[in-house]
């Protein structure tokens with residue numbers, strides 16, 4: 001258990017700036033998720049913390065100690081690699097037990113620990129196999145098991161659930177959450193899946209082009225996105241983002257007329273989550289009115305897409321909502337719905 | 351394929367050439383291995399003698415000596431080549447201008463003809479004017495005037511040296527290829543799991559290179575078993591018969607003593623040894639395949 005601190009850390013590959021100078025403090029016992037699209041520098045950041053990638057500039061502190069020049073093996077960390085990094089010449093059991101072996105656990109202690117951990121990731125029956133005889137999802141679980149087989153100061157997990165099927169992913173997520181609760185080990189977790197980030201994190205760092213664009217609790221990231229990028233990245237279906245203008249306290253766009261309490265300005269983007277819109281009869285006081293464009297039943301609800309001119313808005317309706325495509329419908333924000341306004345050019349929250 | 355008859359027809363010339371240059375001599379040598387045929391006395395194979403040529407070999411000091419010489423040569427040159435190739439590969443693994451340049455000049459020894467290598471080393475180890483002999487003598491006075499190629503042990507050592515020098519670069523490239531196929535993540539995972547550099551190499555990298563190292567070892571063994579060129583141009587099998595390898599001995603039996611039957615039998619013994627090694631190797635490879643494709 002330790003606090004991890006990045007102070008003005010920067011990473012360059014030759015002249016390519018992968019992670020620009022920035023600071024980040026991961027508190028002791030925290031579950032921090034690095035969230036962002038592919039190629040935004042999540043893995044690079046994590047590898048710097050692990051000591052696998054040299055830090056071009058800045059300081060990395062783990063538990064108050066500067067570790068820039070400390071080799072990975074002395075940092076007391078465990079890591080799940082994006083591409084697993086399993087030892088192909090060892091069985092599943094040997095793979096999982098390797099960190100214990102290196103740290104001098106005797107055979108008996110090792111076997112007990114390995115069996116217990118394998119049970120957690122549902123690999124109990126595969127202990128004698130080699131990685132080449134496993135599916136992608138099974139390999140990933142071996143990688144996960146190898147990381148959680150001992151209790152290090154810090155867990156680093158690079159998309160550890162990306163290759164699991166939906167059901168197993170939910171199970172493993174719960175398992176990780178429980179493990180974190182049980183051990184309280186500081187964890188840095190990389191994912192491009194916002195659902196994973198929201199459910200697991202105590203704080204989420206949303207990254208874009210190497211930069212952390214927002215660092216906050218999942219709740220705040222969801223309810224107060226700092227900019228258009230975060231707003232569009234978090235939530236499924238994503239937040240409705242409507243280009244328009246504000247004049248005399250009203251936001252207008254094709255099909256939209258919405259009173260807002262903001263100063264007049266052009267070039268503004270209004271954001272509202274599909275969950276915070278209600279469908280109303282077409283001639284009601286719809287703040288957005290449009291033609292029904294698509295209906296998607298998700299099971300517990302129906303995603304309703306309306307369209308008017310260039311404006312497309314999605315709302316979440318009841319599971320029993322049904323109407324012919326092309327019908328005129330209207331939407332109103334629910335009571336207490338949060339409206340988000342962003343500057344169209346800078347993308348920043350207004 | 352409508353043109354099937356034609357395609358077979360087109361293969362005929364190639365097949366005939368292979369037949370005439372390879373299969374026929376091979377079969378012919380097999381036939382005469384069971385006959386008595388002294389080329390100084392008769393110009394066609396003599397009487398059938400059964401396995402006499404083969405059984406004779408194992409009582410004849412010349413053959414037994416060459417078998418021993420070959421064993422020593424094969425073991426030392428294979429072990430040394432493997433060790434040097436692997437070490438060089440580890441050094442040259444990283445990329446960069448220096449490494450690329452070094453890789454390029456490494457090709458040179460392999461580009462040289464083995465016969466020529468023998469000749470040049472013969473000169474370089476000449477106690478009167480050889481650059482290596484003189485150089486060593488200048489650095490270590492104790493080595494002044496050592497008659498390198500006149501000593502059985504030293505000339506064997508030099509023979510091994512020329513072969514290792516010739517083959518190491520090529521085998522280095524094979525090892526580099528093998529190293530490149532070891533996933534980086536496995537090493538990185540081991541670093542994080544807490545392994546020392548030493549353990550990572552022996553516990554993680556080397557086991558994953560088993561397949562490549564086997565290929566290198568077997569190829570090198572087979573090439574070493576055939577060692578001939580440098581024996582001719584460097585030591586002439588001497589001093590005495592201390593560097594008389596199997597291939598060189600067979601050559602002598604056939605083309606100095608003109609004992610065609612015996613030489614053919616010896617050649618088939620050599621072939622048999624190589625075949626055994628190849629079969630063993632293929633079986634190992636097949637059982638390794640499952641593991642290697644992880």
Ligand SMILES: Nc1ncnc2c1ncn2[C@@H]1O[C@H](COP(=O)(O)OP(=O)(O)O)[C@@H](O)[C@H]1O
Nearest residue numbers: 013016018036037038039040041042043044045
């Ligand atoms: N070894 C490397 N050399 C050069 N560029 C790299 C290297 N590793 C990663 N990059 C670049 O750095 C950026 C961030 O990569 P990465 O951290 O792997 O992204 P992510 O994990 O978020 O998908 C990418 O643009 C990638 O191409």
Ligand SMILES: [Mg+2]
Nearest residue numbers: 039042043082
């Ligand atoms: Mg990545």
